[in-house]
Amino acid sequence: MGQETRVPHLAVIFGTIPRLYFYAEYTPRMDLRTNPDYLNQYYEPVNQDFLEFRANPNWTRFVSHGTYLRSLMSPVCVSSHAELTDENIDFCEDYLERFIGRWLTWLDEAEEIPESERNDQQIYDFQVRELGYRNDPMNVLPIQVFGEEEATEC
Numbered sequence: 001m002g003q004e005t006r007v008p009h010l011a012v013i014f015g016t017i018p019r020l021y022f023y024a025e026y027t028p029r030m031d032l033r034t035n036p037d038y039l040n041q042y043y044e045p046v047n048q049d050f051l052e053f054r055a056n057p058n059w060t061r062f063v064s065h066g067t068y069l070r071s072l073m074s075p076v077c078v079s080s081h082a083e084l085t086d087e088n089i090d091f092c093e094d095y096l097e098r099f100i101g102r103w104l105t106w107l108d109e110a111e112e113i114p115e116s117e118r119n120d121q122q123i124y125d126f127q128v129r130e131l132g133y134r135n136d137p138m139n140v141l142p143i144q145v146f147g148e149e150e151a152t153e154c
Contacts, residue, residue, distance in 0.1 A: 001125075005112060006121065007029070007106045008103075009026070010027075011024070011027050022081070023062075023080075028043075032075070047076060049095065050075075053080070056091065059081070060082065064136075066136060069135065069136055069137070
């Protein structure tokens with residue numbers, strides 16, 4: 001997302017090897033603990049869908065080993081895995097239709113950030129993204145697959 005709006009970033013990961021992995025997140029563009037209006041605008045309306053997803057017995061919550069990565073997750077972040085079945089794929093598809101549709105509506109209705117605040121938004125977004133990459137415990141995977149020299153060039 002550009003800095004013209006504070007609509008959360010959309011993040012979706014869907015993997016199928018060896019099990020079905022599903023991640024759906026609206027990455028916050030400000031601290032939710034100190035901005036309750038932002039929390040109520042973008043996260044409270046999603047809470048019921050999130051709780052229904054969590055109640056599905058087919059899905060097991062996936063939790064990162066990294067404390068920093070867990071701190072990045074919003075209260076409605078879905079990070080789960082399940083058996084690779086058509087039923088579970090359909091469940092994800094239904095969830096994503098609502099999830100992405102809601103986000104697109106937010107974009108259509110978004111208020112513009114004043115020019116004077118856009119640089120601060122860009123700095124915040126970059127810092128969160130950069131620290132997330134740097135502190136991801138899964139950074140060892142490319143090193144294991146490609147070797148130290150090739151992984152650090154990527």
